[in-house]
Amino acid sequence: MxxxxxxxxxxxxxxxxxxxxxxxxxxxxxxxxxxxxxxxxxxxxxxxxxxxxxxxxxxxxxxxxxxxxxxxxxxxxxxxxxPNSAKNFEEEQEKLQQEYEEYEERQYKNAIDYLHKMTKKELIEELVYIFDYAPEWIYTDFVRRNDIEG
Ligand SMILES: [Zn+2]
Structure with a gap:
């Protein structure tokens, strides 16, 4: 410690x-x-x-x-x-931040790859789930961009 x-x-x-x-x-x-x-x-x-x-x-x-x-x-x-403890702390934090960003980038890329492998039925189920649980603007934006009427 x-x-x-x-x-x-x-x-x-x-x-x-x-x-x-x-x-x-x-x-x-x-x-x-x-x-x-x-x-x-x-x-x-x-x-x-x-x-x-x-x-x-x-x-x-x-x-x-x-x-x-x-x-x-x-x-x-x-x-x-x-001596150097402040510098080392900042460098370590920068490194961690960078590693985290790289991790997030890889995860995003893997998620996109996964989407490409899903069937249409699976994609629809996933989108319905997102409409139900994501902030409402995601659904309303989808409706607006696709001119879907009520
Ligand atoms: Zn104190």
Whole structure:
């Protein structure tokens, strides 16, 4: 487990924002695994960062205080403490995004290929299902484009 995998996606992105906007003040390295900092948000929050045991990290903001939650202040401190971690995080997210888009493209292509293999009866059943469950404009647009009268 790392700080990033222990934090929610939203804490990671907001932590990155805080890091880029230089909200981390007074970061201190206690040893190779432990840091303290003050992060300015609505107020100044005291962060303790533990790289070896992420869940032992603490912050006295309302979200994380007294809980084992990795908040955006802890993530921001992590990005500030570990060289290249922010860059690596962004690159990793870009890679994931790209992989997801490629996956979606392949899936779309496979769906189209599948349509080509369906019988007319199967296609009609599929379209009726879509008319019943898709947003209504799909049906009304079909009726309008094909001049179908009531
Ligand atoms: Zn916090």
């Amino acid at each position: 790392s700080i990033i995998t222990s934090a929610s996606g939203s804490s990671c992105w907001r932590g990155l924002d805080y890091y880029k906007n230089k909200k981390i003040k007074n970061i201190k390295k206690l040893n190779n695994n432990e840091y303290t900092s003050i992060v300015s948000g609505n107020k100044d929050y005291n962060v303790y960062l533990n790289l070896e045991h992420p869940r032992k990290s603490t912050c006295n903001c309302p979200l994380a205080n007294g809980k084992r939650i990795i908040c955006k202040h802890i993530v921001a401190t992590y990005f500030s403490a570990v």
